[in-house]
Amino acid sequence: MEDMFNRLPNPLISHILSFLPTKEAASTSVLSKRWRLLFASVTNLDFESDEESPSFVEFVNRVLALGGNDSINRFSLIFTDYPDPDTVTPWILNVLRRGVSELELSVSDYPLPPEIFVSKTLAKLKLGGGDGLSFSTDVKKVSLPKLKTLEIESVVFEEDGIGFAKLLSGCPVLEELVLMNLGWEHWKSCSVSAKTLRKLKFFCEDNDENPKSVSFDTPNLEYLEYSDNIAKKYPRVKFRSLVEAHISLRLTEDQSADAGSSEEDEYLFESDDDDEEKEMVGNATNFFKGICNVQILYLSAKTLELTVESDEEIGWDSLPGLLKNCPNLETLVFKGLVHKSTKGCGNMCLCKPLKNPSCLSSSAVKVLKIILSVHIDDDGMEEEQIKHFLEKMPRLEQLVVYFNESYEPSVFELSKKLKSVSTIASPKCNLQVISQNLSLSSTLPCALTKKWSAPPNEEYTWFLKAVT
Template sequence: MPGCDRISELPEPLLTHILSYLPTKHSVKTSVLSTRWKNLWLSVPSLDLNCDDFPYREDEVVLSFFDRLLEFNPDLRLLKLKVKCGNFEIEGLKDRISTVIHRGPQHLDVNGCINYIDRDTQTYPFIEYMPLNLYTSKTLVSLKLTYSGVEDPGLVYVPCLKSMTLVKAHSCLERLLSGCPVLEELTLVRDMHSNFEGKVDSLMRVRSRSLKRFRVPLWYGEYCSSLFVKYTLEIDAPRLERLTLGEDQFDSIAVKSLDSLFMVDLNIKFDPEDFSKRNEIRYFLSGITNVRHMIISEKTVKVYFTHDSLSN
């Protein structure tokens, strides 16, 4: 029939499911289509919000938007929450995120504020600490934190979490991992500037009985390297299948129980002329001898050949 609006005839659960694939700023725009669409976006089971999209970047504007969504349907379960704070801190945002976590989301992606300039004209990191109920969520399946601090939570138990990405997020990694019994995928991007200031431990310990994929990607570019951000990486993950290491900031790497390792992607280097490190290089290379597939960069190949010549 000409001019028939077949989309509007679809049942509401299907419409809200379709809208869940759009950024919230686009789903809100559908409210002008008709009376039926006016409040439909308020029932979408996901929220993808960029605070920079608001015409007035004020705490009250952003928080009132959150409150309207949460109060319109108190029983609505937001399965996915993605929030990008932009370039300004929002006081009270943590409380709203806590409310969403109480409603049992499966996916949480929070990009906190990056920097702010204080009265002394110096630039400081702006970190929005996550609410404590995050660390006892019984529904979270995936978690991504960017520029979001993680205070020492004490108790950590996230029984359904399978994927975690921490991008320049200050955290007690070992404690977090200990409370994620089914975690299968972990990606870490360090905040090297904070490490330079002594705010990050020089030891990264990854211990997990469930982990299958672990990535430390090269973040600052191929030629970025600093003597001031070296740190030690320890990996104890007997079910690990894929390992990607792409930083030059490793002072040493210790591996243990990597019997399941299937694929390794290495873009790292050691200093083989450093006699104190030769045994550590040998132990690391010996620990990955069972791998079936290997992708290695030129600088890593040089370490292999140098190590081989030193061993003979």
């Protein structure tokens, strides 16, 4: 085996070594002079340490010196301790000089060198994960002409939103952006502006602060994950090409308490005005208008009091406004149907029926998926709500009800009752009632024929396949 490995050409062995952890790849250099030269040509270098020990510093210096001026594909440095910038910066300048294309830095209490942000070769840049990594005012210019992927976590922008805007403006071909815990709730305003961006993920830990002003100018964005406290305003939202969105907009604890105690449960989709109480809760009307072209939308239970995930303490007040402002929404997923009964959800459900036509009557939703527990409520409200959807949604092509545990009686019982619905808004709707080991499908409205099929093995496997 050793002889056969030694007969491989040098470029192939170097390529194989690039997939090994750097320490293991470096250990091969003691085998012979040939292996020492092979390791020197490794293009992926990954270093990690919890302290700035002399042995670690010496190891990094030796590896970089061994490579000379040869090009580098990826350089990763993860430091959980607080290193000396005079030690770390020369390493970064070394790999930048050698044309590194992927750079990952997770270093605590470290001002990022300005040279990073004028690299002509970087295609992927990942910054953060440490404590106190900063984009300082020393960065006067940003020019990253080849950067397509940018990931930022807990990076401090000393100029707040100005520094962040400067960074994005210097990335003319950026396609994927991941932002985590930027602390932009402390900025005067924040704008994610990138004309070439196709994928955006933003996550902020739950806290007691709300962003003041958040804008999105990403006309070519196709995929969005957005989890944050609701901003006080969204002055500009441009998502012309959005296909799929995962939204989790949260109220702070104080806002939730005030919203829940108010007699007017209609704040969140009202038009903008100067009412102090509504301003405190926040207004996301512009944001949801901006995503009205989305085709697949996921909403968390905390998203503006939208009970897409089942929660007895959260109402459906905002769902009517959502459906109205998303005329291209084709897929809607409910994880349970239990929700708080409020006067604002009457034209969406059966809690407090309104005289006005149901918002469901103008819904564009074609695929409705509902995940239920094994035992339907004794009062039959979940069953009645499903019937209500069938009776009111005119464009519905597929209704899938999935029991998240294996229990055949519930599948048979619900399937039988739904087949008995006399008035169906959609001319032809395919019905599926599924558990982990049983699937019944039928076409409504008509005398239905049972169709048996092999169910998926796991709940999440079904869920992911169903939405694709």
